[in-house]
Amino acid sequence: MxxxxxxxxxxxxxxxxxxxxxxxxxxxxxxxxxxxxxxxxxxxxxASTHVDAQGFSYDFGAHFITNRLAAAIGVSADCLPVAHYGEMVRLGGRTYGYPFGLMRSARFLLSGISARAGQWGATPPQSAADVFRSRYGAALADEVAIPLLESWSGARATDLAPSVATVLNNSIGHTVLLKINSRLRQRAVAIGYCHELPETRHVWHVYPVGGVxxxxxxxxxxxxxxxxxxxxxxxxxxxxxxxxxxxxxxxxxxxxxxxxxxxxxxxxxxxxxxxxxxxxxxxRYRPMVFANLRFTGRGHLPDTMLWTPDGGAPFFRLTETPLSMPWLAPKGHTLITADLGCEVGDAIWTASDEELGERCLQYLDWIPNARRRYLGCRVVRSPVAYPIFLNExxxxxxxxxxxxxxxxxxxxxxxxxxxxxxxxxxxxxxxxxxxxxxxxxxxxxx
Ligand SMILES: Cc1cc2nc3c(=O)[nH]c(=O)nc-3n(C[C@H](O)[C@H](O)[C@H](O)COP(=O)(O)OP(=O)(O)OC[C@H]3O[C@@H](n4cnc5c(N)ncnc54)[C@H](O)[C@@H]3O)c2cc1C
CATH class of the missing domain: 3.50.50.60 (FAD/NAD(P)-binding domain)
Structure with a gap:
């Protein structure tokens, strides 16, 4: 000092x-x-970024900022606009658009409607599990929202405070409008990203050249x-x-x-x-391991982010950032980041890059020729990635x-x-x- x-x-x-x-x-x-x-x-x-000799960029997980933040810090001229950002869910071997595509399933739709109808006079939620069931219905909560929340946090949804669900608090109407604007303007309008200032069609995602x-x-x-x-x-x-x-x-x-x-x-x-x-x-904070798998080709995931609530896989989310930000991988190549929740010192935390890459690859057999296209893995670890909102x-x-x-x-x-x-x-x-x-x-x- x-x-x-x-x-x-x-x-x-x-x-x-x-x-x-x-x-x-x-x-x-x-x-x-x-x-x-x-x-x-x-x-x-x-917010650190590492770019390797081949031109693959590695952040802690996937990182996007907004044009509004770039302007506030004075780096607008050094940012590239993100034209598209989308999320999907893979469930039972099928993929659904997130959030509205899930409503294609009659079961999810009906349980969502009956949950909404049953909200009048209901007792206040005591846990995140209660919030999800009352907001989405038991089917969508138990098969999608709660498994994702539990893999992400490492805690039972019944032990988590209702406030954890406020992270997802955008109204349906507002989300639809922003999504339509995204399509029309070919800009990834930010949705559910900022709470301090209003989200409008004028706020979209950008990425600073060279990294966040x-x-x-x-x-x-x-x-x-x-x-x-x-x-x-x-x-x-x-x-x-x-x-x-x-x-x-x-x-x-x-x-x-x-x-x-x-x-x-x-x-x-x-x-x-x-x-x-x-x-x-x-x-407590949830430690995370981000396994960045390099592949030849591009477009291996159906959209930028793919949630994987089905049990079995070591990860709960996959992100192919070059689908939104092509410059994050060299031409003709791509990067898929798998998010793995863990505890410091456990088998995931201590696994080598090769072991983790292999472990993830075993669950990516639905990507055509995944093994033949696979080029290796680079792992980034954070012992304090996510705060865990325990009720206690x-x-x-x-x-x-x-x-x-x-x-x-x-x-x-x-x-x-x-x-x-x-x-x-x-x-x-x-x-x-x-x-x-x-x-x-x-x-x-x-
Ligand atoms: C997986 C993941 C994905 C994310 N994706 C996005 C995204 O797409 N878009 C987005 O906007 N945000 C994203 N974020 C959030 C974003 O990364 C953080 O909000 C932001 O970087 C936090 O900045 P900070 O300064 O609060 O904390 P940090 O970046 O953690 O900085 C804290 C600093 O304090 C230092 N420090 C700690 N203890 C001490 C000590 N005792 N003495 C001295 N120094 C100390 C640390 O070394 C560190 O440098 C993501 C976060 C995660 C985990």
Whole structure:
């Protein structure tokens, strides 16, 4: 860490992913001293991209942003528009458009209608399973929504809080209108992507040339002298209910405030001098392994994303990103990313790239000549890919959404808020949190 300032202590930002860099750039533009401590060797966190020598691009899972976010960060000129994005579900050997194609099945349609009709006077849902059954009907919930939710989270849908289903909260009418606009304009209009600002036909998906990490690199350019890489913060010192300092690389530095983007169970362990964050130690994240399978040819999946709720396969979702973003694989080739939920240290987490590729391939025999076209696999792992909204700590999660309970400590970003935010929401919400920080600093609570 750099020499401590002898005047006003800086606001210390923990983490140089999109949230931390957005927060730091916002504060710096307003003349507030700021330092960013990043544990890793580079910026971008979950928004990192690696492009290999053959020209295949690997993100953590599939990553799309919007033209609105690109404009806000000033990278519009470096982004390519995404013309098409679609999702399908593979069930019992058949594929269905998502979400409306599933209604071709009379069983799903009837159970959906009867669920809607039975909603009057029903008791409030106690779990994600209740929400899905009342929203989609038992057939669609039990055969599609709940198996997907359980593979994704690693928890039983009956143990998950109803709030997990709010991620999917778009009205049918609005979704249809946006889909029609997508077709007419040949632009992948963003649907169900952003919660902070309205989704309209003017907001569509784009992809920055060279990878999504461009967003973070652009913000980092503004902050160059304020970012300390390979500087993991291991203590946030609270005195009399207020943040006083942080410790990183064995050195303490006074802090006017701390903005953490670290996963909240880790934040809970870092904070000393208060018990306010102790409940967060129980919060769990779902580790994920993304197996990126390279193939010759293209168009092996029926659409960009294919959900696979049928039991048996080690993955629950396949994404052929080059169907939306052809530049992510060299010409005449493609990349299919399989999402595998796991636990750190288990057989999936520790499998070699070759083993995982082989394991996925066994379940892709419905792709013509899959084995002959297969070129190999590159695996990307995240120990904290998805927050798991367990009912057992739902009240504490809602309390965290209001405040950390420590003066001068702000927890922002996807893992810092323990929420399923995509990058646009991370961006707008981090700005809002920094506006709040400035208000608190100018007029601290009595
Ligand atoms: C599978 C998957 C697919 C996704 N797809 C999309 C998509 O298509 N579109 C989209 O917009 N978003 C997508 N997202 C979400 C997007 O990646 C995240 O919302 C965003 O990148 C989160 O940024 P962040 O800064 O909050 O967190 P992170 O990127 O996790 O950054 C946190 C940083 O903090 C650092 N850190 C942690 N602890 C410490 C410490 N103690 N000291 C110092 N540094 C520390 C970490 O090293 C990391 O660099 C996806 C996410 C996943 C998991």
């Amino acid at each position: 750099a020499e401590p300032s002898k005047t006003t202590p800086p606001v210390i930002v923990v983490g140089a992913g999109l949230a931390g860099l957005t927060a730091a750039a916002f504060l710096r533009r307003r003349g507030i001293p700021v330092r960013v401590c990043e544990a890793g060797k580079q910026v971008a966190g979950l 990490s461009l967003l973070c690199r652009r913000l980092a350019n503004e902050l160059e002298s304020c970012i300390d890489l390979e500087t993991p913060v291991d203590r946030i010192i609270v005195e009399q209910g207020r943040v006083a300092a942080v410790r990183a690389n064995g050195r303490e530095q006074p802090a006017a405030a701390v903005v953490s983007t670290a996963p909240v169970h880790i934040l809970s362990r870092m904070v000393t001098g208060t018990d306010a964050l102790r409940p967060l130690a129980r919060f 700590y739902e009240q504490d999660r809602q309390a965290l959404a209001r405040s950390t309970g420590v003066e001068g400590l702000y927890s922002v970003g996807r893992n810092g808020e323990f929420a399923h935010w995509l990058m646009e929401d991370v961006y707008w919400r981090s700005l809002n949190a920094m506006r709040q920080l400035i208000r608190d600093q100018v007029a601290p609570a009595a």
